[in-house]
Amino acid sequence: MVSCVYIEEEIREHPRTREILKRLGKIPLIEIAHYGEVFNPRAQNFRLQKKNPAIIIARKNKGHVLTAPEGYGLGTPHNYYFSHMLNCVYDCRYCFLQGMFQSAHQILFINYEDFGRQIRETSAQHGKQPVWFFSGYDCDSLAYDPMTRFTDFFVPLIRSIDNAWMELRTKSTQIRSLLAHSPCPRVVTAFSFTDHYSHRKLENSVPPIGKRIKAMQRLMDAGWPTGLRLDPVVYHQDYKAEFTRLLEEIFEHIDPEKLHSVSLGSFRLTRDHFRKATRLYPEEPLFAQELVLNNGIISYPVSQEEEMIGYCETQLMKHIPRHIYQPCEWHG
């Protein structure tokens, strides 16, 4: 339940603001000068806010497109990300966004045209080489699409730039807006999954796995490129059986030959994000498992991680062609 809406005074009358407010219905509105006044102060309890986050409607003034962290991407050299939203509507215990910002409020940036301009400029810098833009780094790309109409702006934009590719990464089932467009071969919707057990334990308010597989299938049937992100694989007593079951369920509906890409990675967080998450959720078993620090990254001990990824890769390769597989190297 959204608690209230903060709006930057300057964009109070922006057409996109008015549209969003119309969709939100009757809800307390509070005017602010700049989103940082609400989003950045230290005296905020992320965990309490997460139960009833506010929406902050704002303008992003700089840094619309940023270089993606090392290892983030699908093996191509030019990778960028952009965030029309900050924070995710879902509450996954393994997610680095828990430690990323002071606030759990969701920021919606409405100056899409400025993002679009930078995406064009960045694409032009690389001539005809493919340039990837990832939209699901600081948020779920599609979860708020019915409210933000994100895809209505960005899909035609990417379609109009010959060397631009975009990944929409999501755990949602909000594909209606995409389906209203003709498929764009350079817009890949990547669905993230964990096994049923991890989903039940760690993914609060994320739609059921079956519904997400159906959404993926519908997009695929409509001709949209789709990707599969099996990330993170979380250790638990039954992870092997559960992972195998997940793959069987997915590939009962999804044609692997039509998949654009598949990636796989085990649970990992930077030390800072891990510390923050542990402080926020001290009772969480995920953080009480045997984990080790290696080059600033908290993850499973090497032998355990190798065993987990080895097992999962073996199972995965029974279903997909090797050339679409990309191991995750990025550490959130």
Add this chain to the structure above:
Amino acid sequence: MARYTGFDTAMLIWVCALHCEAKPVIDYYRLSKSHDDNAFDLYQSDRMICVISGSGKLASAAATAWAAAKYHEHPSIAWINLGTAGAANHAVGSILLVNKVIDPDTERVYYPAVIPRPGLATASCMSLNRPGYDYDQAHLFDMEACGFFNSALRFSSAELTLCIKVISDNRCQQSGRNRQRVSDLIQQHIERIDQQAVSLLEINDEVASREIPAATWQRVMAMARFSQTQKNRLRILLRYLLCRSYSIDNLADKIGTQTSAGKIIDSLEQLSYLDSRKL
């Protein structure tokens, strides 16, 4: 009523400028006056206190900081600033929850958390240095809220900090100087104010429940000499295991006869690894 006896409970601290604003709270919760040598008048029960700060933002900030220091050993403190305010567009006697506090002197703005609670409309509030009767803006006007927030937000999060105002004067009607009238205006809303306090206390208890009780911490500290790094690790392990329904007696059994800090941590680590296998 039981008196405050230990540091393990979450506290609710009311900060009111005037005794007449605090009186409905003091009566409703049967708070007793503290006769200790205090810098501010203080009324208390086992889980809440009410501080009378005096008028003005400086006084409010000082009283809030003083109360925070006095009760700092409690695992979590929630705050309510209760008082009267003037307004252009609200009827005398209306009750409002403040969602934005403006200090016109410093231009600082504070945003109390807006957690959906039934029954109270919200409004912004500007804290003036002296009583103002120029009702030309859309804000409420008081003299304390920004001082209160300036201090309270150093000790607690915005989600645990509320400001409730009852309108005492507007363009047509002014009752700010009649003490009995002020008490009556607040008294008529005391059950709605109590609802806010109860819901805040629930959140406060939730926050406090994730902290290690002081007595438990002291008991473990007495078992061995821990370095600061070991204390940090121990705190994480204890918070986890206590949240997972282990009691300190269970844990003491598991630790057994270990007397070195390293071995105590090892045994708690093994316990937490085992416990977390099922996620």
